[in-house]
Amino acid sequence: MTILKPAALGLALALGATPVAATVDPLDAQEIVETLLGLDASRHADPLAVMKGWGALYARQYAAAQAGDPIALRTWLLVGFASVARANAGTVEAFSGDLLPYYRSHPEEVLTALADNAWLVPATCFLIGNGFAHEGRNDADRPAFLSEETPRIKAALPPALARACLDQIAAPHFP
Numbered sequence: 001m002t003i004l005k006p007a008a009l010g011l012a013l014a015l016g017a018t019p020v021a022a023t024v025d026p027l028d029a030q031e032i033v034e035t036l037l038g039l040d041a042s043r044h045a046d047p048l049a050v051m052k053g054w055g056a057l058y059a060r061q062y063a064a065a066q067a068g069d070p071i072a073l074r075t076w077l078l079v080g081f082a083s084v085a086r087a088n089a090g091t092v093e094a095f096s097g098d099l100l101p102y103y104r105s106h107p108e109e110v111l112t113a114l115a116d117n118a119w120l121v122p123a124t125c126f127l128i129g130n131g132f133a134h135e136g137r138n139d140a141d142r143p144a145f146l147s148e149e150t151p152r153i154k155a156a157l158p159p160a161l162a163r164a165c166l167d168q169i170a171a172p173h174f175p
Contacts, residue, residue: 100131122175129172
């Protein structure tokens with residue numbers, strides 16, 4: 001159990017966190033780190049429990065992000081990064097449904113999180129772009145979104161990151 005505090009500290013550092021990061025559940029931090037390492041989460045008894053636990057972690061972070069917790073938002077985006085990195089189709093699918101609407105209602109918060117954590121940009125912008133064609137959504141909305149959001153993204157992110165983000169939104173491909 002000694003890995004819990006280092007995992008939480010590592011997660012806090014990775015997220016560019018403030019002292020508020022101490023509120024990240026150490027078991028959630030450990031599960032994210034284990035997932036990034038390609039290990040089954042040690043807090044779950046079997047593969048089905050691992051899958052359900054990952055879904056519950058996603059749901060907790062998403063709900064807290066929706067409630068305005070900036071650390072939960074960063075942690076939720078890290079879950080998206082881990083899902084893309086580990087090719088977790090189920091979670092990528094969940095993000096494809098949830099992240100675009102979240103971004104539309106909280107663009108400044110998402111862009112602030114990305115500005116603080118540049119390494120999250122490729123996966124997060126991929127997931128935003130992937131949302132346009134998710135479950136029958138009208139992909140024709142993508143050009144209008146890009147036209148509207150390009151100035152905001154360019155103002156929030158350094159030029160190379162803004163271009164990488166806009167490219168992923170325009171034509172999503174696994175980073």
